Amino acid sequence: MNSDVSTDQSESDGQVPVSVVPMQHAAKRVILTMGGKGGVGKTSFMLSLAEWFTSKEVAFKLLDLDTENKARGSLAHYFGRAAKKVDIHTAAGLDSFIDYIDDGTSIVLADMGASSGQVTYDWFDSMFEDVQALGVSFTAIGIVTPDPASVESVLSWAAHLQDRVHYIIVENAITYPADFTYWRETEQAQVFQKALHPVVLSVDFRLPELENPARQHGITLGEIAERRHDVDELRRASLVLRAQSYRRRLFQEIENAKHLLLP
Amino acid sequence: MDPRFEAVLKRLPQKRYRSCLEPYKDLIREMRKRGSCYREIAQVLHEEFGLKVGMSTINDFVLSRMKSKTRVNGNRTSFSGTDRNRKTRIGTGEHHKDTQEPTRHFQTPTQPRLSKPAPHLPFKYNQDEPLRILRKKGEHDE
Numbered sequence: 400m401n402s403d404v405s406t407d408q409s410e411s412d413g414q415v416p417v418s419v420v421p422m423q424h425a426a427k428r429v430i431l432t433m434g435g436k437g438g439v440g441k442t443s444f445m446l447s448l449a450e451w452f453t454s455k456e457v458a459f460k461l462l463d464l465d466t467e468n469k470a471r472g473s474l475a476h477y478f479g480r481a482a483k484k485v486d487i488h489t490a491a492g493l494d495s496f497i498d499y500i501d502d503g504t505s506i507v508l509a510d511m512g513a514s515s516g517q518v519t520y521d522w523f524d525s526m527f528e529d530v531q532a533l534g535v536s537f538t539a540i541g542i543v544t545p546d547p548a549s550v551e552s553v554l555s556w557a558a559h560l561q562d563r564v565h566y567i568i569v570e571n572a573i574t575y576p577a578d579f580t581y582w583r584e585t586e587q588a589q590v591f592q593k594a595l596h597p598v599v600l601s602v603d604f605r606l607p608e609l610e611n612p613a614r615q616h617g618i619t620l621g622e623i624a625e626r627r628h629d630v631d632e633l634r635r636a637s638l639v640l641r642a643q644s645y646r647r648r649l650f651q652e653i654e655n656a657k658h659l660l661l662p
Numbered sequence: 663m664d665p666r667f668e669a670v671l672k673r674l675p676q677k678r679y680r681s682c683l684e685p686y687k688d689l690i691r692e693m694r695k696r697g698s699c700y701r702e703i704a705q706v707l708h709e710e711f712g713l714k715v716g717m718s719t720i721n722d723f724v725l726s727r728m729k730s731k732t733r734v735n736g737n738r739t740s741f742s743g744t745d746r747n748r749k750t751r752i753g754t755g756e757h758h759k760d761t762q763e764p765t766r767h768f769q770t771p772t773q774p775r776l777s778k779p780a781p782h783l784p785f786k787y788n789q790d791e792p793l794r795i796l797r798k799k800g801e802h803d804e
Contacts, residue, residue, distance in 0.1 A: 494716045525721045529701045547793050558787035585793040594785040 426662035427500045427534055429507045433541040433560075434465075435552030437513035440542050440571040441465075444602065445510045446477055448540075448660070450621045450646070451653045452506065457661065460504045462495060465512035474510050476617040487515060492522035497530060505662045520559040527563050537564040538659045541597070544573050547581040550588055557591055565659045566597035572604040598659055600652040603645055609638050620646045683707075683715065683723045694724060 430448070432441040442465070452459045461482040463474040474482035485495045493509075500507050511519065539560055541553035553568065570579050582588050591597070609623065618628045623642035626634060633639075653660070683690065686707060693703050700717035707713040 490722060491716050491718055494718055497717075522718070526700075526718060529699050529717055532699065532701065550793060551789060554787045555789050557785055558783075558789070562784050580795060581793050585795050587787055587791075587793055589796070591785055591787070 426536075427505050427507075428536050428538060428660070428662045429496050429500065429509060430538045430540065430660060431509040431519075431564075432511045433539050433553055433556040434511035434513055434515035434519070435556060436542075436546070436549045439544050439546070439549045439552075440569070440573060440602070441540075442474055442510050444540065444542060444569050444571070445474060445508055446619055447602075447646075447649050448653065449478070449508060450619055451650055452508075452660075453621075454650065457506065458504055459506040459508055460499050462499060462507060462509040464493075464495075464515060465510055477619055482510075487512075487518050487522075492518050492526075494522075494526070496535075497526075497533075500535060506660075516556060516559070519556075523560060523563055531563075536662075538567060539564040540567045540569060542569045542571050543579065543582040544571050545578045545581070547585075550581045550585065554587055554591055557595060562595060566595055567656045567659055568597040568599045569602055570599060571602045575604040577604060598656040600656060602652070603648060605645060606638075606641060609633070609641055609645075620649070681723055681726075682713065683720065686711070686713070687723075687727065690720065690724065691727075700724075 432445060434441070445461075449459065449461060461474055461478055463482045463484050464487050465473060466484065466486050466488070475484060483495075483499070487493055487495070496507055496509065537560075539556065541556065543549045543553055557566065568582075570577070570582065592599075612618075612630060612632050613620070613623060616628070616630045616633075618630060618633060620642050622628045623633050624639060624646050626639060628634075689706075690703055693706065698706075700720045703720050704715055704717055707715060
């Protein structure tokens, strides 16, 4: 894991770093999930993204802004202290983006909580121009499932963020077969695609016998694929092969959006 | 004022500044007038006065002062233009009573507006409307 937590300035001295000048003209990127609908697979995709960055040997920082997701399923459950918990429901809002990106890391992966919309919109309205002037760009990741509420959530976020961010939309097949009619064939979703040109990625349906114990024990796809864990039920050859296959196809998909993921 | 009230007021302790930025309000106002962004203001406060504050803190401070200073003693402050004119000054800090600069913005009708035009929104979405599935070619109403 390349996520670097050793230079956590705000934690070490309790102050907000203001040495922002060196950041000017530096290429930095904040990648954030579009919160809203819960349980669509935001954290799972961020996990995959973290593994992809690791495979590319690209340093990044993980921020877990989903304060309501305290236990299993949270980034911290998988990455321990490497995933920094941040409470965004304060006056400073998402200023932690700036603090964390100011210490040399060029990529911040921020997993937003299900109720983070208004905080995020307010922060973008007041801070975006100044942060953008520092050379920071944003990629918002929306996860859609067959559930129309997931599509509405993504569209609602996009209506607030507009073209201040780049968009990656992940079609997450949480059922088999998965029907993405509400994402692919509704008027509003098509207007969004025409106006803001998201890169669309597909994520395979995962077998419950692999997905559920992985969540339960906080084990990533890569750890299963490489048998880097001690959970017997996930060491079956068929599951290891499945994990390798899922990961390979997922990484292929992510490659299609790498121009929106790398600084 | 009733002497009893004055006596009470004298006994009350002076209220402390609510914001650590209060002592720097003139500096912040002047920097905003000169077009400095919040990042630059934060940097000056840190380098010159050792005060570490976030950009959003400054933003909140500026916005709150905009609201509170529009009236003094129940009357409008020196810029007594219309509401529309007053709005053009938000964000510039040019609203204080003691500002010596002339009210040229209000006297010269050709002065360009200081406020930003309404942003163009590439994507509009009404979340109160249900998602409408588009009919494919060949599909007709029964």
